Amino acid sequence: MRNGLVQLGAWAAATGAAVALSWFGVHAVLTGAAFEQPTALPLPSPAAGGARSPVASAPVPTPPQEPSTPRPESSGPTPAPASSTTQRSAAAPGTPPASRRPAPTTATTTAAAAPTATSTVRSYPVPGGKVALDIRPDNASLVSATPDPGWQMQVWNGPQWMRVDFTKGDQANSVFVAWNGHPPTVETVVR
Template identity: 40%
Template structure:
């Protein structure tokens, strides 16, 4: 019995050391990579959700009107916002709003989104550099992100198809290219 407990203790100690060493190695490699949390970007106000009439409601698309000032909403303000941005007809998705400038950040540029077959990528494009704001794969697609000093690459893959969005800015203003293979 004593030998069995000694073996269990040694196994537990060795397993704990292996897990700790593995965690430390992965943490060291992953720190400072593309998995840093993205910066927050202000969102436009959303129109009122459509009433559910026996069917599942789809998520509301952002409106083109600026976000209202904080405070309690008044009935007249919500009615005018609803009439100012009518919802698109059923079956026709509304196009995303134009990119907006991020307020309060002197170095930021235009926040631009790019929708490709594999998903959506959003960059904050400045005068001499760019940052990845978000990258979201479409259903079933896998995503991989690479970041270097002068470029960012986001690749979506599904069944051998590869769609990459590149943003480069070495000795020039940032530019975005899409490669679909």
């Protein structure tokens, strides 16, 4: 019995020493490491009324470097195009009654990004989710893709294109981005 207790005590002491030594070694490395903060990119505010639109709302540009540029010029016209776009697209697709099944249709919208010196984050809502893209003069990158409840999302990337799909049952809606030798173009397909 005494021999078993001695072995148990030796094992506990060795294990405790190993854990303490490992912790101090790892702790010293982790406290000395500098972790980079994630970059937060500004997103445009959602359109009023809650209606989903396959057309992008107006972009919110990143803050300019020169303080002499007046702010109202860049944010003044933003609400008007977004609300008129929402009204137009909300009337176009219509909502079929829940009792009958609508025929599959394809609605396509294309928005070309104007070349600028800085990047601009744009949000593209489609039925099933929302995609936020960082559009630059020569490429685009995915900021976020958020599916609505009950929908699934999948992303495909190529060297000069990107595709984000939102699926639910037999419904599938997509956001395509391409920049093959031209400024990025965004196309939303609602099926």
